[in-house]
Amino acid sequence: MAKVGVYVCHCGSNIAGVIDVSAVRDYAETLPDVVIARKDLFMCSDSGQEMVKQDVRDGLVDRVVVAACTPRTHEPIFRAAIEKAGLNKYLFEMANIRDQASWVHGHDHEGATEKAKLVVASAVGKARHLEPLEDKFVDVTDAALVIGGGIGGISAALELANMGHKTFLVEKTPSIGGVMAQLDKTFPTNDCSACILTPMMVDAYNHPNIETLTYSEVDDVSGYIGNFSVKIRRKQAYVDWDKCTGCGDCAAKCPAKTPDEFNAGLSDRRAAFIMFPQAVPKKAVIDMDACINCGGREIGSEPKLNKKTGAPILAPCEKACPADAINRSLPLDPGGRIKEVEVGSIVVATGYQVMDKGWFKEMAPDSPNVITALQLERIISATGPTEGKLLRPSDNQKPKTITFVSCMGSRDANFHTYCSRFCCMYMIKQARLLKEKYPELVINMHFIDVRTAGKDYDEYYTGARRMGINFFKGKVGGLEMLPEDKLRVLAYDMESAESIEYASDLVVLATAVELPEDAQGLAQKLGLQFCGSNFFRELHPKLGPVETSTEGLFLAGCCQGPKDIPDTVSQAKGAAAAAAVPLAQGRVKIEPIISEIIPENCSGCGICVPLCPYDAIAMSEWAGTARAAIEMSACKGCGVCTSACPSGAIVLHGYEEDQIFAQIAALTSGGRNHAG
């Protein structure tokens, strides 16, 4: 017979302020197999844990139930405690009477107390049926994968590589660098973005421990912490990168134009292109969506011959390439090729996108002189479409008045309720840079609030006010298109409590930060979840900001939420440190909460085989007949097979049939019809 000890926590007044802890303890004592029921002010404190450990050591209890907060945070703590005292750590169960009782039923003390009793009874019911389980250990592949080659991914990869771990850096575009590569200068020091970023890009690319795979995407991930198998799709560049020297001759000769993503659509690039001058690696790509197959040179076709000379007629790109890197006769696979790698941990640093201006119908999005802040960043950048000169898109003339509008799509119930965090600062940056260069330019900035929390940030803002930049607190209701490509700004100024109206030559919208569109697909491949703001969800908002609910999978940068560069780099280094832990340990623990088939009970029907989300079940021979068998290392313990097995032959350890039935029985056994 089990000897169950029940320990009820006051959690200061968090629980005891609502729930009658003594009554719960008294009730627990009456439950079957409960030999001890105690209470403590803080069960997770040293003295609280010691109380449990002493009872274990004294042989009084062999099953432990702690009624306190949530097992999602505290189960590991108590499991470790009983293990230290010599008990199998899986002989433990928690009753959640804080997060799911006292905190939510503060209006009904009696009801909360009655509920707590049932929840404790349920935990005791399960505990009576718990069986000891053994952790498994598996060796770890000493390598890491970083997905996304922005400043976050680059920082994480360098950190991991410097610790001595082989690191694969996968970036979907042809070059690493991310949004930071598109920026002109960076707040709060106004140092040039390329000057600080490019050396890091080169360092990462040349690092002996880093294998940079650009123009690549993650196709499939299987496995678990310590042993992930990753299929990386190296997209088809139609240029032999082993030969390409990045000279750009193909782009110079290519006649097919398409909007240039790097310049945020403000200019065109060619179908054959190098992403930007400082690209790392500096390699050309032919974008087949834009390519017009000059001379009928479809990929894999034989060239037509010149009627007079008999010489083959090549497309301009292949003719131009001095390195022989483009050969359109080759039957290149449009799907590219798959590279398979094995890694022990994964850092996701896939960043963000800014919202398109088209969403904001009241902001005259059809006017070429309404642009996003990222577009302005390209305009003021020396490598941008105007080579750094402030010229408005409609007529390439210098504007006399420029307007900034904050919070477009952020802090707005119609789009995103969150604050995009770095827009205030980059708007002030852009305004400062423009004012320094063009003192006569009238700069009007419209903010709901100015948010400049951060080291040296507020000083940066007050400095801007002294420079003669106009700040208005209040919303811009809309823009109207005026003759001469001007825009009428209709705004409100809270300080004068008046509506204001004026004509502006160029309007810049600080559009919200959000996840890129393909993030959903990546999340599904990796098993990532989303938070309320629709960014990737971290394990714990305060204490697990780089971890995720999948062990071995970590987050860095804007994919977890909007962050400026300093915060992105800090988080990336944190994620790298966390991702290095299993690699440094060399082996990881696999929790035994997985399914097992009892072959004696299996009828060999095979229903479970296609149900497993991980293809972990296969038919195999047992005592001369076909039986289902589970590959333990592939099972993640969801229990789908267990629930489906018509013979009851599959046990999910930790969530066994008799344990769940005991919980149901406990929850329905009493406590009904109390005052609601």
Add this chain to the structure above:
Amino acid sequence: MSFCPNIVGFACQWCTYAGADLAGNLRAKYPPSIKLIKVPCSGRVEPEHVLEAFAQGADGVLVGGCHFGDCHYKTGNHKTSQRMKIFAKLLADSGFDPRRFRLEWISGAEGYRFAEVVEEFTKELQELGPNPIKEGV
């Protein structure tokens, strides 16, 4: 005062159970009707578990999992959905009020929604009255 129904909730640990914890963090208020049984994935819940809860007198049963696309085990919740929808039909065919059974997708970020669902389900069960099996009807 109307009776407080007894709801047995099966909640996957990654979404609905986490959502219920978040409701606590947010100090959202809901009636103490529901008590959760934590399961790894909603796909671990069997129709037999729900039937057993009703047979033992639960006034309502809730099965909670992740939204489609969010299941920690990729497709566990799709299996739950298929399984539980057939089960709900059988329940109705057998003359048991299917409104006593709910399948809900509540994410770990939807603390307030968890509270709202419980609040609403509780009200509905109060209107339906106690489980007739328990009453011996």
